[in-house]
Amino acid sequence: MSSSPFTLHRRSTKSAARRGEVSTLHGVIQTPVFMPVGTQATVKAVTPEDLKDIGAQIILANTYHLYIRPGHELIQELGGLHKFMNWERPILTDSGGFQIYSLKDLAKITEEGAAFKSHLDGSSLFLSPEDAVEVQEALGTDIMMCLDTCIPYPADREETIAATELTGRWARRSRGAQKDTGQLLFGIVQGGMHLDLRKQAAEELIDIGFDGYALGGLSVGEPNELMYDITEQTATLLPQDYPIYLMGVGTPEDLVESVYRGVDMFDCVMPTRNARNGMLFTSEGRVVIKNAQYQKDSRPVDETCDCYTCRNYSRAYLRHLYMAREILSSHLNTVHNLHYFVNLMKEIRTAIEEDRFEVFRQDFYSKREKSEIS
Amino acid sequence: MSSSPFTLHRRSTKSAARRGEVSTLHGVIQTPVFMPVGTQATVKAVTPEDLKDIGAQIILANTYHLYIRPGHELIQELGGLHKFMNWERPILTDSGGFQIYSLKDLAKITEEGAAFKSHLDGSSLFLSPEDAVEVQEALGTDIMMCLDTCIPYPADREETIAATELTGRWARRSRGAQKDTGQLLFGIVQGGMHLDLRKQAAEELIDIGFDGYALGGLSVGEPNELMYDITEQTATLLPQDYPIYLMGVGTPEDLVESVYRGVDMFDCVMPTRNARNGMLFTSEGRVVIKNAQYQKDSRPVDETCDCYTCRNYSRAYLRHLYMAREILSSHLNTVHNLHYFVNLMKEIRTAIEEDRFEVFRQDFYSKREKSEIS
Numbered sequence: 168m169s170s171s172p173f174t175l176h177r178r179s180t181k182s183a184a185r186r187g188e189v190s191t192l193h194g195v196i197q198t199p200v201f202m203p204v205g206t207q208a209t210v211k212a213v214t215p216e217d218l219k220d221i222g223a224q225i226i227l228a229n230t231y232h233l234y235i236r237p238g239h240e241l242i243q244e245l246g247g248l249h250k251f252m253n254w255e256r257p258i259l260t261d262s263g264g265f266q267i268y269s270l271k272d273l274a275k276i277t278e279e280g281a282a283f284k285s286h287l288d289g290s291s292l293f294l295s296p297e298d299a300v301e302v303q304e305a306l307g308t309d310i311m312m313c314l315d316t317c318i319p320y321p322a323d324r325e326e327t328i329a330a331t332e333l334t335g336r337w338a339r340r341s342r343g344a345q346k347d348t349g350q351l352l353f354g355i356v357q358g359g360m361h362l363d364l365r366k367q368a369a370e371e372l373i374d375i376g377f378d379g380y381a382l383g384g385l386s387v388g389e390p391n392e393l394m395y396d397i398t399e400q401t402a403t404l405l406p407q408d409y410p411i412y413l414m415g416v417g418t419p420e421d422l423v424e425s426v427y428r429g430v431d432m433f434d435c436v437m438p439t440r441n442a443r444n445g446m447l448f449t450s451e452g453r454v455v456i457k458n459a460q461y462q463k464d465s466r467p468v469d470e471t472c473d474c475y476t477c478r479n480y481s482r483a484y485l486r487h488l489y490m491a492r493e494i495l496s497s498h499l500n501t502v503h504n505l506h507y508f509v510n511l512m513k514e515i516r517t518a519i520e521e522d523r524f525e526v527f528r529q530d531f532y533s534k535r536e537k538s539e540i541s
Numbered sequence: 542m543s544s545s546p547f548t549l550h551r552r553s554t555k556s557a558a559r560r561g562e563v564s565t566l567h568g569v570i571q572t573p574v575f576m577p578v579g580t581q582a583t584v585k586a587v588t589p590e591d592l593k594d595i596g597a598q599i600i601l602a603n604t605y606h607l608y609i610r611p612g613h614e615l616i617q618e619l620g621g622l623h624k625f626m627n628w629e630r631p632i633l634t635d636s637g638g639f640q641i642y643s644l645k646d647l648a649k650i651t652e653e654g655a656a657f658k659s660h661l662d663g664s665s666l667f668l669s670p671e672d673a674v675e676v677q678e679a680l681g682t683d684i685m686m687c688l689d690t691c692i693p694y695p696a697d698r699e700e701t702i703a704a705t706e707l708t709g710r711w712a713r714r715s716r717g718a719q720k721d722t723g724q725l726l727f728g729i730v731q732g733g734m735h736l737d738l739r740k741q742a743a744e745e746l747i748d749i750g751f752d753g754y755a756l757g758g759l760s761v762g763e764p765n766e767l768m769y770d771i772t773e774q775t776a777t778l779l780p781q782d783y784p785i786y787l788m789g790v791g792t793p794e795d796l797v798e799s800v801y802r803g804v805d806m807f808d809c810v811m812p813t814r815n816a817r818n819g820m821l822f823t824s825e826g827r828v829v830i831k832n833a834q835y836q837k838d839s840r841p842v843d844e845t846c847d848c849y850t851c852r853n854y855s856r857a858y859l860r861h862l863y864m865a866r867e868i869l870s871s872h873l874n875t876v877h878n879l880h881y882f883v884n885l886m887k888e889i890r891t892a893i894e895e896d897r898f899e900v901f902r903q904d905f906y907s908k909r910e911k912s913e914i915s
Contacts, residue, residue: 236865
């Protein structure tokens with residue numbers, strides 16, 4: 168086992184919030200961090216240069232999608248995922264467990280792995296935990312995720328135990344299959360909404376030993392308070408000298424609440440997907456750009472924002488682009504939303520450094536309450 | 542009447558090709574020039590910064606589209622089209638004649654103007670030649686076009702005479718309606734495929750006196766040789782101390798051939814539209830990026846091209862993005878194609894300056910003949 172890639176810089180004196188960094192093959196990531204999602208080897212509607220301008224430190228790509236198209240061998244042949252997509256900063260690849268889970272009837276999970284039909288052409292495919300590591304090694308990503316089995320919400324205890332234990336056995340096989348490439352491998356804690364099963368899952372992963380620990384199976388439909396509670400309780404069970412990653416989460420509020428509970432890393436399609444649907448995040452809440460109230464509005468989306476979109480375009484223009492279904496609408500909205508998420512994490516990092524994160528958290532909510540926007 | 546905005550720098554000794562410049566409110570345009578099309582106040586899939594990086598000197602927007610959505614009053618209220626779309630270089634607005642013509646049964650042309658139904662919501666609208674000038678003045682564009690009536694191909698002589706003469710009367714009304722804003726107004730020579738009618742139309746426009754002269758009603762389905770012939774013959778009828786603009790044309794070959802015949806300005810949706818359809822222009826011909834032959838091709842689209850796309854991405858990646866229907870596909874392809882068109886015109890300008898345009902023209906064709914691409 169390698170030593171931890173995580174270095175703790177500062178721990179909040181009043182919450183579990185922490186400021187640290189994660190060292191990877193392609194550089195060091197300052198945490199807490201938000202990772203924009205680039206499922207198919209592109210963060211939708213923006214270039215790598217846009218991402219760098221925005222300040223993105225690391226992006227996420229998807230093992231399942233790239234395995235199916237264009238194929239990991241092809242990407243490896245062309246020099247790896249970084250070169251393929253022209254992104255030299257760190258990349259984390261999700262294992263594909265969630266995507267296979269989403270296929271429902273098209274997938275069959277056995278002890279050996281996941282048999283599934285391609286969502287593109289229906290062809291029969293198989294991915295074992297070992298395969299998932301091999302694919303991610305071929306892609307050459309910096310942080311690999313173990314293949315896991317997801318649990319629906321709600322789920323009965325029997326079902327949850329079976330999936331959680333299988334995820335544990337797959338995690339051990341994943342770690343065993345790993346070659347000495349310097350790539351990091353994170354385990355995923357399942358356990359549904361049962362704290363005792365989360366504890367059992369965490370202990371199993373700690374026994375195996377990973378470079379980081381992820382919380383899976385959250386933000387799957389459960390109430391926010393339950394998610395926050397499971398996150399808080401599970402985070403305390405994990406080794407505090409390793410990075411903690413909450414998968415697929417979430418809203419700006421979720422990020423603030425989860426940092427407060429000790430999480431270091433996040434990813435979510437929300438900023439990019441909502442951007443394409445015309446929903447913009449601001450410090451005062453959410454702007455639905457198609458609304459008639461913005462028709463002649465000469466102000467930027469967020470007057471306190473210094474992103475490319477807010478520096479150069481009015482709400483009226485963004486509304487026009489959205490109504491006219493112009494591609495530039497998706498681009499400008501994505502730039503703004505990603506900037507909002509990335510900048511929020513930057514402000515969070517500074518607040519933790521200055522040990523005033525809890526005040527930051529209060530201000531974060533009071534700005535929203537005073538606003539007319541949301 | 543104002544003096545000509547055109548300054549001639551150099552005339553080819555062996556053809557009608559010429560190197561000049563056009564002065565506008567937002568700067569000077571070096572000619573021959575290609576104008577990217579930004580119909581709805583955005584050149585599809587690229588930002589103004591991308592356009593500047595590519596070297597675009599002037600873009601085209603559409604009076605008909607902006608009149609319908611978001612409306613010229615709204616754009617005027619927000620400070621004009623340049624500010625609205627964040628583009629400080631010159632803008633030419635097409636008058637909308639071609640779009641109204643394309644509505645076919647939804648439009649009715651009378652002496653007074655064009656009655657038509659909005660392609661968006663079917664509402665009844667009316668645009669007179671005077672209205673078209675007023676709309677373009679409200680938009681604040683640099684070069685305005687007179688409202689014209691288009692002629693199908695083929696068309697009988699009677700129909701062609703009627704439309705051409707009406708375009709002439711509308712041109713006189715347009716010039717008369719113009720306020721003293723410093724904006725340029727170009728007349729449009731119709732006349733179909735009849736040289737005597739083209740001559741009559743040109744004489745009528747010259748009698749009125751415009752800041753530039755456009756050739757309309759070409760590239761509407763006629764054989765290339767006929768288009769080149771009409772272009773050549775009509776260009777010689779126009780005042781040589783004014784800019785000559787061939788509307789809606791065309792392929793790289795069309796640009797080379799029309800510069801050879803004395804044209805200064807061009808616009809066409811081809812580079813942007815074809816980009817979104819995965820068709821890329823190169824010095825050796827056309828690349829259809831979805832073709833299987835590019836699946837593992839690590840080379841850039843055009844090895845002689847220094848655009849952002851060719852500097853950073855392989856054909857294999859561009860093919861992947863296209864197959865995955867990613868927005869970045871449209872963006873990267875558009876950047877490349879516009880760079881190809883803009884750079885072609887730059888090479889043409891240099892060749893004319895050095896009085897070797899005819900050699901350039903031969904090389905242009907021989908590169909294509911030797912290629913395996915097209």
